[in-house]
Structure formats: C-alpha cells, structure tokens
Amino acid sequence: MAHLLEVQQVSKQFGAFVALNDVSIAVPKGSIYGLLGPNGAGKTTLLRIINQITLPDTGSVLLDGAALQPHHIQDIGYLPEERGLYKSMKVGEQALYLAQLKGLSKKEAKERLRYWFEKFEVSHWWDKKIHELSKGMAQKVQFIVTVLHRPKLLIFDEPFSGFDPINANIIKDEILQLREEGATVIFSTHRMESVEELCDHIALMDRSNKMLEGEVTAIKKEHKTNRYEVGLVAENHDAVYRTISSRFECEPADFKTIDTQLKIKISLDTGTPNDLIGFLSQHAQITRFHEIIPSVNEIFIKTITAHE
Amino acid sequence: MSKLPLIIKREFLSRVRNRTFIVMTFLSPLIVVVMITLIAWLATLNEDAVKKIAIVDETGMFVQDFEDTEGVAYADYTAMTLPVAKEAVVAEELYALLYIPKTASTTELTTAVRLFAEESPSYGVLRQLEDRMNERLTAQNYQAIGLDATQIKAAQQEIAIRIEDFAGEQTSKMANYIKMGFGALAGYLLMMFIVIYGNMVMRSVIEEKTNRIIEIIISSVKPMQLMLGKIVGTSFAGILQFLIWVLLGTVLLIVGTLVFGTTPEPTVIDPAMAMSEATPNIKNEIIAFIAEVNKLPLGTLVTAFFIYFVGGYFLYSSIYAAIGAAVDNETDSQQFMLPILFPLILGVYIGFFVVIENPHGTVATLFSMLPLTSPIVMLMRIPFGVPIWQVVVSILILIGSIIFMVWLASKIYRIGILMYGKKPTYKELFKWLKY
Numbered sequence: 001m002a003h004l005l006e007v008q009q010v011s012k013q014f015g016a017f018v019a020l021n022d023v024s025i026a027v028p029k030g031s032i033y034g035l036l037g038p039n040g041a042g043k044t045t046l047l048r049i050i051n052q053i054t055l056p057d058t059g060s061v062l063l064d065g066a067a068l069q070p071h072h073i074q075d076i077g078y079l080p081e082e083r084g085l086y087k088s089m090k091v092g093e094q095a096l097y098l099a100q101l102k103g104l105s106k107k108e109a110k111e112r113l114r115y116w117f118e119k120f121e122v123s124h125w126w127d128k129k130i131h132e133l134s135k136g137m138a139q140k141v142q143f144i145v146t147v148l149h150r151p152k153l154l155i156f157d158e159p160f161s162g163f164d165p166i167n168a169n170i171i172k173d174e175i176l177q178l179r180e181e182g183a184t185v186i187f188s189t190h191r192m193e194s195v196e197e198l199c200d201h202i203a204l205m206d207r208s209n210k211m212l213e214g215e216v217t218a219i220k221k222e223h224k225t226n227r228y229e230v231g232l233v234a235e236n237h238d239a240v241y242r243t244i245s246s247r248f249e250c251e252p253a254d255f256k257t258i259d260t261q262l263k264i265k266i267s268l269d270t271g272t273p274n275d276l277i278g279f280l281s282q283h284a285q286i287t288r289f290h291e292i293i294p295s296v297n298e299i300f301i302k303t304i305t306a307h308e
Numbered sequence: 309m310s311k312l313p314l315i316i317k318r319e320f321l322s323r324v325r326n327r328t329f330i331v332m333t334f335l336s337p338l339i340v341v342v343m344i345t346l347i348a349w350l351a352t353l354n355e356d357a358v359k360k361i362a363i364v365d366e367t368g369m370f371v372q373d374f375e376d377t378e379g380v381a382y383a384d385y386t387a388m389t390l391p392v393a394k395e396a397v398v399a400e401e402l403y404a405l406l407y408i409p410k411t412a413s414t415t416e417l418t419t420a421v422r423l424f425a426e427e428s429p430s431y432g433v434l435r436q437l438e439d440r441m442n443e444r445l446t447a448q449n450y451q452a453i454g455l456d457a458t459q460i461k462a463a464q465q466e467i468a469i470r471i472e473d474f475a476g477e478q479t480s481k482m483a484n485y486i487k488m489g490f491g492a493l494a495g496y497l498l499m500m501f502i503v504i505y506g507n508m509v510m511r512s513v514i515e516e517k518t519n520r521i522i523e524i525i526i527s528s529v530k531p532m533q534l535m536l537g538k539i540v541g542t543s544f545a546g547i548l549q550f551l552i553w554v555l556l557g558t559v560l561l562i563v564g565t566l567v568f569g570t571t572p573e574p575t576v577i578d579p580a581m582a583m584s585e586a587t588p589n590i591k592n593e594i595i596a597f598i599a600e601v602n603k604l605p606l607g608t609l610v611t612a613f614f615i616y617f618v619g620g621y622f623l624y625s626s627i628y629a630a631i632g633a634a635v636d637n638e639t640d641s642q643q644f645m646l647p648i649l650f651p652l653i654l655g656v657y658i659g660f661f662v663v664i665e666n667p668h669g670t671v672a673t674l675f676s677m678l679p680l681t682s683p684i685v686m687l688m689r690i691p692f693g694v695p696i697w698q699v700v701v702s703i704l705i706l707i708g709s710i711i712f713m714v715w716l717a718s719k720i721y722r723i724g725i726l727m728y729g730k731k732p733t734y735k736e737l738f739k740w741l742k743y
Contacts, residue, residue: 015739051527053726070530078527082728084520089322100314101528145524 003062004029004153004184005050010059012045019045020056021208027153027186027201032179034195034216035188036296037205043188044081046205047157051078063153074103077151081158081188083142085130092126095145102149109148116144120170136167143171147178154178155186160194172198192296204300211303216296223299224291228273229253230280231288232262240283247279261287311529312537319541323508324548333549337556359403359433364393366410367417369448373440380433394424404429406437414445488664491688494613495659498684499652502621505546506628506648509539510641513632513725522725531722536714539625543618612690612699619706620683623713624648630717633724634732634740644734655684667692677702679709716741 005027012020020042027033035043048054050061052068061068063075086094092113099109117123120140130138139162147154154175160168176198179185187195196216203213212219230253234240240262244250249267257263262284268276273291280286294302323329362385365371374382383402385393390407397405404425411417423429423437447457513535516522525534631644658681663672667689676686676694682702686694723740724732732740 015742048523048726053523053526053531073528076527078524080523080527082520082523084524086322086521087515087519088326097314097318098524098528101311101525142524 002029003027004064005186006062007046007050008060008062010046010049010056010061012042012049012054012057018208020049022059023205023208023210024059025203025210025213027184029184030179030182031201032175032185032187032199034192034199034202034296035186035205036190036192036195036202036300037211038190040207041190041205042208043190043205044157047078047080047155047186047188050155051076074149075152076155077146077149077153078155079142079146079157079159081161083139085138085141087131088129090126091128091130091133091141094130095141095148098145099148104149112148113144116148120144135162136164139163139167139171143174147174151183153184153186155188157188158191159187159189161189161191192300196296202296204296204303206300206304206307211307212299219296219299220293223294223302225294226268227292228266228268228276229255229288229290229292230264230266230286231255231257232264232280232284233259233287234262234284237262243283244280248276255288257287265292312533312540315529315534315537316541316544319512319538320544322512323542323545329545329549333552334556337553337560341560360400361433361437362393362397362402362405363408364388364390364405365408367408370408370441370444373444374437377436380436397424398426404433408441414448417445487691490609490691491663492660494609494687495656495684498613498617498620498687499656501546501550501617502624502652502683503649505542505621506625508545509542509625510628510632511638512538512542513629513721514635514638514641517633517636517725517728526722526725531725532714532718535626535629535718535721539622539629542625543621546621608699609690613687615703616683616687616706619703619710622710623679623683623706624652626710626714626717630720630724630737633721634727634737635724636728636731640731651680652684655681658685659688663688663692668694673698677705679706682706 003026005025007023007025010020010023011018023042023046025033025035025046035046037043045054049056050068052070052073063072066072089097095113096106096109099113100106104112114123117126122137122140125133125137125141130141133141146156156175159171159175163171175185187199189195199216201214202216202219204211232240241250241264244264244266249269251265253263253265255263266276273289277286277289280289359380360383361374361380362383363371363374365384365386368386371384371386376382380403385396385405388396393405393407404423407422407424408417409420409422411420421441423434450457450460516525529537627648631641631648634644635641655675658671658675662669662675663685666672672685672689675681676689676698682705686699686702690699719741720737724737
C-alpha cells in the first residue's frame with residue numbers, strides 16, 4: 001500500500017530532554033491512523049514536526065514521497081490540541097484570514113466558506129465575534145478552517161476533547177466523509193478508546209519511543225490470548241466450575257446479567273472454540289460465549305509493561 | 309505568494325479597530341491641550357499670590373528702595389524692634405521679615421542682613437532683595453570716592469555675541485534652547501512611542517497565546533513571518549496615529565490662530581513686560597525664533613527622526629515580542645521589563661544631561677552609537693549639527709543590531725509561543741536560544 005506520510009527515524013531533543021527517539025511511522029493513503037499514547041509521549045512534538053512548526057534534529061519526513069517543503073502546508077490540515085481563535089475578530093473575517101494563510105485566494109476561500117457555513121447551518125455567525133459564540137460553536141469554525149483548503153492529510157490532535165457528544169458526532173461524520181473523498185486522517189490522542197473504532201491503523205507511543213505500529217486488526221490478532229468469556233447456567237455452579245477448571249485455565253469473570261450465572265474467563269491453549277463449546281454444553285446451559293479481544297488500551301499497557 | 313502582507317494587514321486592522329486606539333488617538337491631543345492650559349493657569353495662579361515682606365531697616369538707608377513689584381509687596385516695620393516685628397510677621401502671616409541691622413561699616417553689613425521666613429524663600433525674591441541693596445550700596449560707594457553714578461550708568465555697555473559657524477550660518481543664544489527643545493521633544497516622543505507600541509506588540513503576542521490560536525497560525529506561516537508581520541503592522545498603526553496627531557495639531561493651531569486673532573501682541577504682552585525694555589524686541593524675537601527653527605537642519609532632522617523612530621521601534625519591539633512569547637500573561641512580563649526600560653531611560657537621561665551640556669563629547673558620541681540608546685541620544689544630538697559620517701555609522705550599527713535582535717528574538721519567540729503554563733527565567737530563555 002502506498003504511504004502518504006512517512007516519518008523516518010526522527011529524533012528531537014529539547015536541551016537534555018529527549019522528546020522523540022528515533023521514531024518512524026508510515027501512514028497509508030486513505031487510512032485513518034491513530035497516533036496513541038499517554039500525555040508526554042511525544043505525539044504533539046511529532047505532529048509539530050510533520051507540520052514544520054518544529055524541525056527534527058535528525059531524520060526526515062516524506063509527504064507523498066517527497067521531503068517536506070514549505071509549500072506542503074497547503075496539503076495538510078492541522079487542528080492542534082491547543083486551539084483557539086482571535087476573540088475580538090469577526091468569524092467570517094477570521095476564517096477568511098486563516099484560509100488565505102493556507103494559500104487560498106480570497107474569492108475561493110469565500111465560496112468554500114459559504115458552502116461549509118451553510119452545511120453547518122451557521123451562516124448567520126459570519127459577522128459575529130468569537131467571544132459571542134459558545135465553545136462548541138467556535139470549535140465548528142475551527143474545524144471548517146482546518147479542512148477548508150481540502151488537504152490531502154488531516155491531522156487532529158485530541159480531536160474530541162471539549163466537544164459535546166452531538167458536535168463530536170457531527171465532526172466524526174464529516175471526517176469520515178472527507179476520508180471517503182480521499183483524504184488521509186491522523187488522530188492523535190491519549191484517550192485510546194475514543195478513536196479505537198475509527199482507526200484502521202495505529203501507532204503506540206510511550207516516553208519518546210514508538211512501541212508498536214500496524215493495522216488494528218493485525219495487532220489485535222497478534223495480541224489476542226485465545227480467551228473466552230462464558231456465561232453458564234447449571235444446578236451446582238461450584239461443581240461445574242471445578243470440572244471446568246480441572247481441564248482449562250479459568251478465572252472468574254464479571255459482566256452484567258439478569259439472573260445468577262456462572263461467569264468465567266477460560267483460556268484455550270489447544271483445540272477450537274467448538275471443542276470448548278462441546279465440553280461446556282455437557283455440563284451446563286451456555287448463555288454467553290465470546291472471544292476476548294484485547295482493547296488497544298490493554299495492548300498498550302501490556303506492551304509497556306513487557307518493555308519494563 | 310507571500311503571506312507577510314496578509315499578516316501585516318490583519319495586525320494593522322486589529323490595532324486600528326481597537327476602541328482604545330481610536331479613543332487614544334483623538335483624546336490624547338485633547339489631554340495635551342488641557343494639560344498645557346492647566347499648567348499655564350496654575351502658573352498664573354502662582355504669580356497672583358502677592359508675597360508680603362516686612363522690613364526692619366535700622367540703617368534707614370534702604371527702606372525707600374523697596375518698591376512694590378508685581379509679585380512682592382513691602383511693608384516698613386522699622387518702627388518696631390526686631391522681636392516685636394517678628395511676632396507681628398508671624399501673627400499677620402506675612403511671607404518674610406527682612407532685618408537690616410545697624411553696623412559699623414558697609415563691609416560688615418554685607419553679611420549681617422537676615423531674612424526670617426517660615427519656608428525658605430524663592431530664589432527670585434532673594435535675588436530681588438539683594439539686587440536692591442547692592443544697587444544702593446554701590447551707588448553709595450561711588451559717591452564716597454567721588455564718582456557720578458549716572459555717568460557710570462551711561463558709560464556701561466552690553467555686548468551681545470552672535471554665534472556663527474564656519475559655513476557662515478548665524479545662530480543666537482536662543483538657537484541653543486531651540487535645539488535642546490527639538491532634541492528633547494524628539495527623544496522623548498521616541499521613547500514614548502517605543503514603550504506604548506512595544507507593549508502593544510507584546511500584548512498581541514500574549515493574546516495569541518492565551519487565545520490558543522498561535523499553533524493554528526504557525527502551522528500556516530513561519531513564526532518569524534508572524535512576528536515580523538506583527539511588528540510591521542503595529543508600526544503602521546503607530547505611524548497612522550502619529551500622522552493623525554500632526555494633522556490634528558495643525559488644525560488646532562489654525563483654529564487657535566483664527567479664534568485668538570491674527571495679531572497676538574495685545575494679549576501676549578502683559579503690562580510688566582510692556583514697561584520693560586523688551587517691548588520692541590518681542591516681534592523681533594518671534595521672527596528670530598522662526599528664523600532659528602528654519603535654520604535647524606530640518607531636512608536631516610525629519611529624515612533622521614523617521615529612521616531612528618522606525619529603527620528604535622523595530623529593535624525594541626522585537627524584544628517585546630520575545631518577552632510576550634515567553635510569558636503567559638502580562639503580569640509575568642514585569643520581570644523582563646527592566647532590560648527594556650533601563651536603556652530607554654538611560655538614553656533620555658544622557659540626552660537631557662550630557663548632550664545638552666556637551667553635544668559632541670565622548671559620552672554623547674558613544675551613546676549615540678550604541679544601538680539601544682542611539683535612537684534617542686542621536687536624535688537629541690542632531691539639532692546641534694552632527695557630522696554625517698557619525699549619523700551613517702550609527703544608523704548602520706542600528707540596522708545591524710536590528711537584524712541580530714530580530715533573529716535572536718525569533719528564536720525565543722518560536723519556542724516561547726508553544727510553551728504554556730510555565731513562568732520562564734532568564735536562564736531558560738538563554739537555553740531556548742540553543743534549541
């Protein structure tokens with residue numbers, strides 16, 4: 001698969017502090033790429049390097065196969081974590097200014113802004129000042145400005161922090177729509193569960209290093225432990241548990257049910273799930289059976305602890 | 309496709325549209341007019357209060373010499389003894405009591421005269437008293453050795469030296485005052501401009517930080533471009549404000565002339581001056597004043613004023629921008645203000661005390677070359693005639709320093725704008741330079 005963005009062995013140091021240590025990532029064209037990691041992992045520094053706000057000490061960044069050039073800022077739409085707008089400037093004027101800074105002509109910018117303002121039903125905001133708008137309203141304006149110049153690469157740093165659920169959904173849908181139209185999207189966040197379902201590729205970062213990268217499905221396959229969560233109904237729960245635990249590695253599970261059930265997590269070392277189901281059905285009624293797929297969060301914690 | 313003009317335009321408009329800017333632009337001239345009127349009025353108030361001085365003259369020689377003047381009235385208390393007179397003066401709340409004791413000789417008398425006063429008397433009053441008594445004693449001395457006082461007075465001459473430079477241009481004593489005035493005004497204006505507009509640049513940088521828009525902007529433009537655009541845009545606002553003031557000043561002057569009449573003599577000359585010999589000279593002096601102003605190197609002065617104005621502003625506002633980037637709010641910026649204010653104030657002081665005393669001395673020359681003080685000090689020196697090479701060297705040093713300072717400031721700026729929630733120290737700023 002062709003890569004839109006390639007970061008190659010980038011390192012960055014601030015004084016004695018190492019912000020990025022030999023980090024490489026490759027973002028496939030048309031993907032939704034999650035850059036995940038706790039606060040202070042170096043995500044924002046990496047994004048700033050991609051946006052040419054900061055220069056790397058060593059390493060290089062390729063966009064569409066070419067080394068980053070000043071003109072590439074037109075190809076990137078970046079919504080930083082620290083985002084705001086001029087408080088005392090009118091919305092329309094401000095959006096025009098920011099669009100022109102991205103290289104759009106005034107006429108073009110106006111036309112596209114009109115389209116987006118109508119789409120979000122905010123045309124009447126044009127002559128308002130930012131401090132007259134609510135936070136959610138201002139965020140819509142920021143989003144419009146980020147995507148207005150139709151960049152190939154969209155970068156959102158902590159995209160949904162501060163959005164109310166309704167706006168977050170609107171924005172999410174717009175982002176997916178833009179991906180359909182050919183844009184590549186990078187989400188950077190420390191709240192991994194918030195983007196897990198959206199991303200098809202992820203990279204995990206921790207303390208200036210990239211720990212893991214790849215397709216989400218592949219990573220999950222790699223990290224799955226063949227464990228199954230089952231719910232059983234039998235006459236004697238203790239007896240059934242003893243029987244099962246004599247053959248399989250078991251531990252109690254916890255999930256909500258409407259009646260009393262035996263809840264177990266079972267590790268399957270050999271054999272197929274069908275074998276397990278067959279075995280269980282001899283002893284009890286099966287009310288629940290599903291494979292435990294690790295969440296990205298769990299994979300992350302596992303990866304980190306494995307390194308320590 | 310340059311983005312600098314876009315930034316300059318936005319910065320300029322956001323400055324000019326600001327309500328404070330509009331109010332200050334039109335209110336400041338009014339405030340100045342009110343201030344001047346107030347000062348003038350207070351000054352006349354001061355003169356109105358007639359100072360009453362009681363005199364106990366035991367010699368009886370002087371008391372008739374003290375004639376009332378505009379500001380001082382005399383009362384003869386010789387009939388009383390000194391202690392009684394003292395009590396009377398205190399009781400009547402008079403300004404002072406002059407006591408002239410009887411002495412054996414004139415020489416003794418010169419040190420025996422006393423003035424009793426609650427507050428120390430003004431220099432003018434003291435001078436007046438001494439002059440009166442000196443005149444009387446001198447006349448007496450002339451008489452004692454058989455000289456005719458009136459003949460001596462007639463024989464006295466007063467020389468007025470005219471100053472002329474080697475190019476044949478004439479100046480007068482007044483010229484020096486005019487030069488001082490122009491220099492001081494220019495230097496002071498420059499300082500005010502730098503402080504006011506430098507602060508504007510700083511506030512605008514802080515605003516971008518606190519509004520969290522900075523990262524959005526610098527993902528589109530280089531921090532250096534943003535900083536330069538901000539400085540240039542703000543300077544345009546400053547120049548506009550200045551032009552408006554000049555225009556308003558001219559209009560005010562014209563209106564003033566029309567309202568107060570085209571022949572100002574009757575109102576200007578007060579009775580006291582009319583009585584003195586000065587009357588025929590007033591018109592001449594005004595003409596001379598205008599002539600002197602015209603004789604100043606006005607072309608050079610205006611050009612230099614503009615260059616140093618812009619140069620000094622650029623130098624300092626880049627420092628202001630760096631400080632704005634380093635801090636999160638205006639309160640935190642106080643700790644970094646000293647390096648800005650110190651050279652500015654030093655410049656003004658050197659201008660007022662050194663340049664006026666000795667405009668071409670080593671100190672004045674040195675500080676008119678050093679970049680942080682040169683805009684102010686050189687502006688104050690120029691009216692006194694500075695060799696063109698010195699001006700050129702000073703401007704070249706200034707331009708070099710601006711380039712260096714903008715470069716230095718932009719290094720702090722581009723790190724600082726992305727730092728939040730930290731109150732940096734000088735040490736940290738120094739570290740940022742190396743990132």
